[in-house]
Amino acid sequence: MPCDFGQTCALLGEKPRMTEQEIREEEVLIERSKKDKRHFGVLYERYFERIFNYLLRHTDDEETAADLCSQTFVNALNALPKYEARGVPFSAWLYKIAGNEINKHYRKNKGKKVFSIEELKVKQLVEQAEETWDEETVQRLLAYMNDLPTEMLQVLELRFFEDKDFKEIAFILDMTESGAKMRTYRALDKLRERFHLKIRYHG
DSSP states (O other): OOOTTTTHHHHHTOOOOOOHHHHHHHHHHHHHHHHOGGGHHHHHHHHHHHHHHHHHHHHSOHHHHHHHHHHHHHHHHHHGGGOOOOSSOHHHHHHHHHHHHHHHHHHHHTOOOOOOOOHHHHHHHOOBSSSOOOHHHHHHHHHHHHTSOHHHHHHHIIIIISOOOHHHHHHHHTSOHHHHHHHHHHHHHHHHHHHOBOOOOOO
């Protein structure tokens, strides 16, 4: 899939999509894991860091993120016998479970939801037009992004921080693919208009 931000994908270090061969190999591993849970360790090692960082961004607390990450993989392992491929990678299913754990955490603790955006990620996400980055601008952009509605932050995070395509985003957030695209474009338009950012994308 083409990069929505022109040359920015190179800066983001976009992860290559899984090849058909890799997808088939992972499907075999999943089927083996259903029969023998010891094989699940390979999937755990493959996706632990991504899921942990995703949860850390939503909690801003390493201990909490670690607890939620452990629960995510426990839930995945327990639900594995019922897992069916739905046209998205196995990792999308894990993100969906992790998202449910985040929601349960905040319902239980009745706290305000946290979304911690790394400064480096923001610098990689956008290019400024006709001027260089400075600390003040970075901080203003960070503050502005943190004030965006949760639904807009979710799609920006999944699309550009987690490198998910629109089909995966739709699956993770329980929405239509066209809805995921529209929400992402609206969020990008807000950033372009407010900060005169040089952001290019296509459908």
